[in-house]
Structures are given as structure tokens and as C-alpha cells.
Amino acid sequence: MIARIRSTRGFTLIETLIALVLLGLVSVVIYRMLITTQRVTDAQAERGDLQVNLRAGALVIPNELRQITIGTGTTLDTISDIRAVTDTSITYRAMRGFYTICATPASATTLTVTNAAGFSSEYRTPTTSDSAFVLWEGDTTKTSDDAWVQVGLAGVSSTTCTYAGASRSAYTFTFMSPGIPNAAFPYAKIQPGSPVRTYETVLLSLYASGGQQWIGMQVGSGTMQPVVGPLAPTTGGLYGFQLTYYDSTGTALAASAANVPKIRTIKIALRGVTNDQVALAGRTRSVIKDSLVTYVTLRNAPFN
Amino acid sequence: MPMTRRSDERGIALILAVFALVVIGALVAGVFYTAQLEQRSGGNALAGQQAADAAQSGIDYAIANWNNAWTTMGTGNSVTIASTQLGTSPEYFNATVTALNGFTYLMTSTGQVKNGAGTVLATRAYGMIYKKNIPTLNVQSSVTVAGGVSVGGSADINGNDVPPTAGGWSSTCAGQPTTNQPAIRTDSSVSTHGSPTLTGGTVSNDTTVGTTITDVNQAYNTFINSANVTIPSGTITGADPALNASHVCDRTNTSNWGDPEYKSTAAYTVGATTTHPCASYYPIIHATGDLKVTGDIGQGILLVDGNFTSGGGFTFYGLVIVKGSITKGAGTSNFYGGLLSESASITDDLTGTINIQYSSCAINTAVSQSAVARPIVQRPFIQY
Numbered sequence: 001m002i003a004r005i006r007s008t009r010g011f012t013l014i015e016t017l018i019a020l021v022l023l024g025l026v027s028v029v030i031y032r033m034l035i036t037t038q039r040v041t042d043a044q045a046e047r048g049d050l051q052v053n054l055r056a057g058a059l060v061i062p063n064e065l066r067q068i069t070i071g072t073g074t075t076l077d078t079i080s081d082i083r084a085v086t087d088t089s090i091t092y093r094a095m096r097g098f099y100t101i102c103a104t105p106a107s108a109t110t111l112t113v114t115n116a117a118g119f120s121s122e123y124r125t126p127t128t129s130d131s132a133f134v135l136w137e138g139d140t141t142k143t144s145d146d147a148w149v150q151v152g153l154a155g156v157s158s159t160t161c162t163y164a165g166a167s168r169s170a171y172t173f174t175f176m177s178p179g180i181p182n183a184a185f186p187y188a189k190i191q192p193g194s195p196v197r198t199y200e201t202v203l204l205s206l207y208a209s210g211g212q213q214w215i216g217m218q219v220g221s222g223t224m225q226p227v228v229g230p231l232a233p234t235t236g237g238l239y240g241f242q243l244t245y246y247d248s249t250g251t252a253l254a255a256s257a258a259n260v261p262k263i264r265t266i267k268i269a270l271r272g273v274t275n276d277q278v279a280l281a282g283r284t285r286s287v288i289k290d291s292l293v294t295y296v297t298l299r300n301a302p303f304n
Numbered sequence: 305m306p307m308t309r310r311s312d313e314r315g316i317a318l319i320l321a322v323f324a325l326v327v328i329g330a331l332v333a334g335v336f337y338t339a340q341l342e343q344r345s346g347g348n349a350l351a352g353q354q355a356a357d358a359a360q361s362g363i364d365y366a367i368a369n370w371n372n373a374w375t376t377m378g379t380g381n382s383v384t385i386a387s388t389q390l391g392t393s394p395e396y397f398n399a400t401v402t403a404l405n406g407f408t409y410l411m412t413s414t415g416q417v418k419n420g421a422g423t424v425l426a427t428r429a430y431g432m433i434y435k436k437n438i439p440t441l442n443v444q445s446s447v448t449v450a451g452g453v454s455v456g457g458s459a460d461i462n463g464n465d466v467p468p469t470a471g472g473w474s475s476t477c478a479g480q481p482t483t484n485q486p487a488i489r490t491d492s493s494v495s496t497h498g499s500p501t502l503t504g505g506t507v508s509n510d511t512t513v514g515t516t517i518t519d520v521n522q523a524y525n526t527f528i529n530s531a532n533v534t535i536p537s538g539t540i541t542g543a544d545p546a547l548n549a550s551h552v553c554d555r556t557n558t559s560n561w562g563d564p565e566y567k568s569t570a571a572y573t574v575g576a577t578t579t580h581p582c583a584s585y586y587p588i589i590h591a592t593g594d595l596k597v598t599g600d601i602g603q604g605i606l607l608v609d610g611n612f613t614s615g616g617g618f619t620f621y622g623l624v625i626v627k628g629s630i631t632k633g634a635g636t637s638n639f640y641g642g643l644l645s646e647s648a649s650i651t652d653d654l655t656g657t658i659n660i661q662y663s664s665c666a667i668n669t670a671v672s673q674s675a676v677a678r679p680i681v682q683r684p685f686i687q688y
Contacts, residue, residue, distance in 0.1 A: 030324075033324065033327045037327055037330055040334060040335065041331075044334060044335060045338065048338050048341050048342060055345055058349070059352065063687060066685075067683075069682045069683050095686075095687075098686050100410075118402060119380075119402070119404070121686050121688045135680065135683075141407065141436070141437075141438040141672070141675075142438065142440065143680060143681055146435070146680060148681070148683060163379075163380070164378075164380025166380070191408075192405055193403075193404035193405025194404070194408060195680070195683075197683055299685035299687075300683050
């Protein structure tokens with residue numbers, strides 16, 4: 001009789017099958033855990049990007065709109081920086097620089113301004129595609145007869161000027177003809193030390209590109225460029241980028257040129273989506289949506 | 305019989321458990337990391353907004369504490385408001401006021417949010433351009449009254465435009481144009497008795513009075529908001545210029561109404577040089593009710609919400625605006641500039657010795673020195 005050696009005994013078929021089933025179950029569990037981990041990580045990354053995107057929009061857009069001036073008239077006048085409004089777009093004069101006049105100009109078409117620190121603020125270097133507002137002084141003891149004269153820049157060159165007893169870095173602006181309208185605003189009344197604001201006209205609008213919605217920025221007649229997005233598609237009258245205009249009493253205004261003189265505050269609603277679809281447990285793959293609302297009060301609007 | 309455990313019978317439970325823990329740990333770490341990013345992003349947005357609020361506070365602080373001495377700064381010069389913490393919050397601002405010329409001022413304010421270690425978390429900067437605004441007060445007589453005027457006794461009201469000569473007035477008014485005016489203008493009538501002297505005559509039913517009073521009404525609240533001295537209803541005796549221990553005009557002293565005549569008690573002498581620090585102080589003095597002043601001297605703008613009684617020994621240079629009536633008390637009073645009664649007639653006779661000498665220079669000097677800063681038209685705000 002051959003003695004069974006216990007230590008060399010093999011697996012029975014049943015033992016093997018049970019082991020394989022258990023291994024399969026464990027593998028499935030591990031697989032599901034890995035997949036869930038990946039999905040959660042992807043979803044969190046997408047959500048993070050989305051929120052950063054919305055916050056960037058909520059920072060950039062108010063910064064663009066905060067310096068807007070509104071005229072005191074009852075109709076859209078040349079003073080108002082808002083040139084057109086809809087529920088999903090706004091065309092406005094975006095301030096790009098503040099400078100101090102070095103000296104009273106010698107002609108209606110040239111002006112030297114200092115860009116020295118402490119006397120200027122520059123979003124970017126002025127260019128010939130910019131326009132400018134020049135503060136015209138009447139009686140220097142009063143504000144009632146002061147006015148901003150609007151001119152187009154035909155030339156910008158770097159120079160130096162003497163202002164406040166010192167030589168300072170400066171620009172010489174050459175204006176498009178006729179320059180300062182001398183009959184109504186004699187250039188001899190433009191005072192050293194008075195401010196000049198440069199600006200460009202910008203359209204900020206909801207627009208579609210690549211099958212997705214974006215906030216686009218168009219400078220002058222240039223090409224629309226995406227600045228914030230992607231945004232949620234329009235559903236139920238809600239847009240990915242939606243502007244609501246309010247008067248001084250907090251009453252919402254219809255988006256129209258006639259209401260521009262009444263605008264004091266703008267509500268900016270951003271409804272964003274993630275760049276890619278994500279699949280969370282128990283759900284089909286889809287984009288994550290989030291929204292952010294901010295308000296900007298127009299700081300150069302009248303106090304009424 | 306107990307089973308013996310074989311050394312090679314270990315399963316994979318431990319390995320699986322460790323693996324599961326690693327996976328779960330990675331999952332939790334990922335969520336934690338993302339949440340932390342969101343928290344930081346939100347915190348940055350919050351800090352940015354707080355810094356913007358702090359910057360705005362700096363602008364507001366500078367204008368609320370506007371110092372007329374700033375208007376004498378040379379072009380290009382600045383004053384800095386030291387870093388100021390907003391209460392116990394982590395928000396701070398640094399503000400600067402720069403004279404762009406003799407009448408335009410750039411206020412810049414940098415707001416910051418700091419953590420407990422003093423590290424700056426966010427910075428925002430705003431600017432505002434202000435202009436020195438001198439109210440339009442076209443005072444065209446020694447006494448301007450909306451209502452009837454009764455003048456008697458030996459009152460001497462002179463409409464000739466004569467600059468004062470006391471103290472530093474000669475140099476202040478040198479070269480200033482002069483235009484003689486009537487002694488009294490009223491939109492009603494003037495009655496006289498006794499033997500008053502009214503140089504320049506009187507103008508009754510004057511339609512320009514309405515315009516003058518309207519201008520005064522518009523300026524009145526502005527002046528009140530900028531008042532250097534506010535006094536309650538009552539009698540004031542002994543207002544005199546005063547210096548502090550550093551020999552600087554003591555503008556905190558409510559009995560100090562300026563030094564129009566170089567009083568010796570407010571002079572400071574070093575060697576052969578004597579200065580009068582309060583001579584350039586033209587306060588706005590606001591009486592919130594009826595006011596009687598006796599034996600005082602002052603200059604600037606005197607605003608009286610109620611009735612005004614000028615007692616003996618009172619001398620004032622500049623502009624006096626009275627909401628109620630003007631009454632002459634016992635003794636001698638001297639005024640250089642102009643008196644306006646905005647809403648009531650002079651109810652009592654200007655009897656006794658009262659001298660009211662019209663001076664456009666005294667009026668304009670007081671008003672211009674009391675000018676307030678206002679945002680320039682349409683585009684005062686700058687975002688840095």
C-alpha cells in the first residue's frame with residue numbers, strides 16, 4: 001500500500017473552481033474601485049477647472065465694466081461708454097490708460113502726457129487703434145463747465161516732458177483731424193496736470209465656437225476671441241452668459257439703448273460646463289454644470 | 305483533534321485589504337486635494353474682494369478727511385495716509401493724495417488683505433480724481449436779504465468794494481479787482497430811521513437776490529459738511545486765534561476762528577521773524593441754532609441755522625450766512641465781506657455802531673479757502 005503523503009496533496013477541482021470564483025469576484029471589486037477612483041478624480045479635476053473658469057470670468061468681466069461712464073441725459077449720448085446692450089452682450093468703451101497732461105498743447109492735434117509712476121495707470125501701451133478722452137477745463141475753480149473731449153489717436157510716440165519741475169517719461173499723442181474741436185473747446189484751456197483716458201471699443205458677447213458656447217471679446221472690428229468658457233447651452237431662457245441691467249433703485253431694465261442712461265448696476269450670470277463629460281456612479285456620462293453670479297456697480301455713473 | 309495551521313495556507317486577504325486601503329486612500333486624497341484647491345480658489349476670490357473693499361475704504365477715508373491744507377501742495381507733491389487697518393479685520397489700505405496741478409488731485413488707494421503672519425494675500429488699487437470746487441456765491445452787496453430790511457441808528461453799511469488792510473489782508477488782496485456794490489439788496493423793501501450811512505444806496509425788489517439766495521442754499525449744506533467748528537445754540541465769548549505747543553495753529557480749538565488781524569497772542573517769533581500761523585486759517589463755523597457772539601474775532605464763513613445776534617466787540621472777516629434774522633446787540637461790531645440772511649428779514653434795527661464793509665476779496669478768500677474737493681465730471685474713477 002502506498003502511503004499518502006499529506007504534504008504533497010493537490011487541489012481538487014472544486015477547490016480550484018471556488019478559488020477561481022473568489023479571485024474573479026475580488027478582481028471585479030478591485031476593477032470597480034479603480035474605475036470609481038478614476039471617475040471621481042476626473043470629475044473633481046473637471047469641476048475644479050470649471051470653478052476656476054467661472055471665478056476668472058467673475059473677476060475679469062467686472063474689471064472691464066467697472067470704469068464705465070454713463071451720461072446724465074435721458075437718451076444714449078456720446079458721453080455714455082455703453083454703446084449697445086442685449087441680454088447676452090454689451091458693447092462698451094474699455095479704459096486702457098490714464099495719463100497726466102504735461103503742458104497745455106500748442107495745437108489741436110498733438111498732446112504730450114506723462115506715463116510716469118504716480119501720474120498714470122496703464123492697462124497696456126497705447127496704440128493708434130485707441131481713442132482718448134481729454135479733460136477740458138473752463139473755469140479752473142469749478143467743475144460745472146468741465147468736459148471730456150473725445151479724440152482718435154493717429155500716432156503715439158515715446159518721449160520725455162517736463163512736468164511738476166522734473167523730466168518724466170511721456171507719450172506724444174497725435175490726434176486724428178480735426179483733433180480738439182477748438183471752437184467749442186479751445187485747446188488753450190487744457191491745463192497741465194489734467195487727466196487723459198485712453199480707451200478701445202469692446203464687444204463682450206455670448207458666442208458659439210467649436211460646438212460650444214463661450215464668452216467672446218471682440219476689440220473694434222477685430223476677431224472674436226474666447227475669454228471664458230465653455231458655457232452651458234441655452235435652456236429655458238437661461239444663457240451661459242447673461243447680463244441684467246438695473247437702475248439706481250434696483251429695478252431691472254430691459255436691454256435697450258433707451259435704457260442705457262439709467263443703468264447703474266449690471267448683474268453678470270455665468271453658467272459653465274466642464275470641458276469633458278464625466279461619468280459618476282449610477283449616472284450616464286455628462287458634463288457637470290455650475291453657475292456663478294456677480295454684480296458690478298458702474299463707478300463713473302451719476303449718483304442718481 | 306485540533307487542526308494544525310499550515311504555514312503555506314496564507315490567503316490573499318491581507319494583500320487585498322492593503323490594496324483596498326491604498327485605493328480608498330488615493331480616492332480620499334484626490335477628493336481632499338480637489339477640495340483644497342477649491343477652498344484656496346474661493347479664498348483667493350474672497351481676499352481679492354476684501355482687498356478691493358479696503359482700497360475703496362482708502363478713497364473714502366481720504367475724501368472724508370479732506371484737509372484744505374492739501375490744496376496748497378505744489379504740483380506733483382503728495383501726502384500719504386499711513387497704512388490703516390480696518391477695525392480688527394485683515395484688511396489694510398495705504399492712500400496717497402497727489403496734486404496734479406493747483407486744482408486737481410489724484411487719490412490712489414491700495415487695499416491689502418494679510419494673514420496672521422503679515423503675508424499679503426491679495427492687493428487691489430483704485431484711484432479717484434478730485435477737483436477743488438469753489439461754490440458760486442455771487443454776493444453783490446454788503447447786506448443781502450430775502451425779505452424786508454429795517455436799518456436805523458448809526459449803522460454804517462458800505463457797498464464800496466474795499467479790501468481789508470489789517471493783518472495779512474493787504475497782501476492777500478493785492479491785485480484783486482474791485483467792483484462797488486449797493487449797501488443793501490433785498491427782494492422786498494428797505495426802511496430806514498435814525499441816521500444810518502448806506503454808502504452805495506439800497507436796491508429794493510431786486511430780482512438778483514433770488515439767484516444769490518439759491519446759490520447760497522446750494523452751498524450751505526456743502527459748507528456744513530466741511531465745517532471746522534460746530535457750536536450749539538448759545539452765546540460765544542472770547543473766540544481768539546490759538547497756537548498749540550508746537551507753535552502751529554491749533555485747529556482743534558473750537559474757539560479758534562482764525563487770525564485776521566495778527567493778534568499778538570497768536571504770534572510766534574523766532575529771532576527777528578514773527579509769524580502768525582492762524583492767519584491762513586479760514587474756518588467754516590457752523591452754529592446749529594441761535595447764536596450770539598460777543599467780543600470775538602474771526603474769519604472764514606460763519607453759518608447760523610437760527611437767529612444771529614452780533615454783540616459788542618465782534619469783528620469778522622469773510623462771509624456770514626444766517627438762516628434766521630440778524631440782530632445788532634449792544635456795542636460795536638465790524639464786518640468785512642458780506643452778510644446774507646437767507647430766509648428771513650432783518651427783524652430788528654441795525655442800530656448802534658455796526659460797520660459792514662463790503663469786500664469781494666474777503667468773501668472770495670473765505671470761500672476759496674473753504675473749497676471742497678469733488679470728483680471730476682463723468683470719469684473720476686480709475687482702476688489700477
